[in-house]
Amino acid sequence: MELGPGNWLAVARPTSALSIVTTVDVEGRTNAAPFATVVRVNQEPLQLAFTCGEGSDTCANVQATGQFTLNLVSHSEDLLRRVVTTAKPWPSEIDEATYAGLTPLPAIRIRPPRLFECYAHLELETEWLKSWSGRCMVVGRVVAASARRDCLGPDNELVWKQARPVHYWGGAGGDTFTPLGAPMPMAAD
Ligand SMILES: Cc1cc2nc3c(=O)[nH]c(=O)nc-3n(C[C@H](O)[C@H](O)[C@H](O)COP(=O)(O)O)c2cc1C
Helix, strand or coil: CEECHHHHHHHCCCCECCEEEEEECCCCCEEEEEECCEEEEECCCCEEEEEEECCCHHHHHHHHHCEEEEEECCCCHHHHHHHHHHCCCCCCCCCHHHHCCCCEECCCCCCCCEECCCCEEEEEEEEEEEEECCEEEEEEEEEEEEECHHHECCCCCECHHHHCCEEECCHHHCCCEEECCCCCCCCCC
16 A cells, blocks of 8 residues: 555664665566665655665666665564575576565566565665675665555554564574564664
8 A cells, every 4th residue: 555755764673674675677577576665764855775786786777777676574484585585596487576476566666576575575776885895885865655555554554563664683683583672762862
């Protein structure tokens, strides 16, 4: 279900959560790859950043099209197994999402598809890219957001115990995944 701009920020909470980034190449073929380090860098307008390897399909597609969709992943063993499948070094012409049994849905404003199995989706257009040391940093601006109905409350707010966003600890962390659990209210000043 499409979310109005007043509900976009909630999809970018936690400030970094495991996503599958979908992109398309110039011929419109879909690519999917997981990224744990996708960080909110501005609230208004809502902007997020990530880095990718310069030789990756994600990098080539974002450089070519200026668009990407962040598909937010829930802490579910079945879904996380599929996420890991999308990360294997498949040939460029393979659509990892379909191969991993994930269901593409057309995005609302851009070409890279949303993935049905993900709890929410942020559609971004590139603000800027910078290459250095074999990495490419991508900063994007959100142009549409949506979430699965079963993860939304009465005011279209995300219900965290349904969404169950994920932190990925990486290879040095034993390739483990932790649910990002219930927030504890506490004054920060
Ligand atoms: C759970 C998970 C999280 C990952 N997070 C990142 C990340 O934050 N940054 C990164 O550069 N690669 C990350 N990777 C590795 C990329 O997904 C991987 O290099 C992928 O093959 C790139 O695919 P592409 O060539 O289709 O873009 C992650 C892999 C997994 C399994």
